[in-house]
Amino acid sequence: MLNDKAHLQNELDELKASLKFDANTIQTRITLLRKLFAVTSELSTYTPEQVNLALNSKEKAKSIIKKHTIQEDEEETVFIDNSLTRFLLYMIFLQNAKPDNKFFIAIAINALFGDRYERRYKTR
Numbered sequence: 834m835l836n837d838k839a840h841l842q843n844e845l846d847e848l849k850a851s852l853k854f855d856a857n858t859i860q861t862r863i864t865l866l867r868k869l870f871a872v873t874s875e876l877s878t879y880t881p882e883q884v885n886l887a888l889n890s891k892e893k894a895k896s897i898i899k900k901h902t903i904q905e906d907e908e909e910t911v912f913i914d915n916s917l918t919r920f921l922l923y924m925i926f927l928q929n930a931k932p933d934n935k936f937f938i939a940i941a942i943n944a945l946f947g948d949r950y951e952r953r954y955k956t957r
Contacts, residue, residue: 834876835887841869 845865848858876884 834872835884835891838869838872838876841865841872845869 845862848862848865851858879887
């Protein structure tokens with residue numbers, strides 16, 4: 834219930850801070866206020882000691898969960914992909930060796946930039 838109350842209060846604060854003001858916002862705000870009052874009245878049946886005990890138990894549970902879920906971050910291995918650079922170099926070399934090789938250029942353009950540029954090349 835404490836989580837529900839905090840969640841409802843957070844949503845209500847976000848609605849108050851938003852610049853949007855229409856019928857849907859007002860309806861949502863009224864619904865959230867009703868739910869918040871219901872949760873608050875239900876929480877008022879408990880003594881402050883019981884509420885504090887629940888909060889302490891919640892914090893202990895969070896700390897235990899956090900303690901057991903923390904794992905050492907492993908460094909990610911980053912592979913340097915030079916295939917694009919090699920492909921561009923081969924494209925340049927082949928273009929200089931065979932200037933009439935337009936099919937290779939069309940495939941290279943398609944591989945690098947997609948079908949949009951291939952269509953543009955075909956229309957020329």
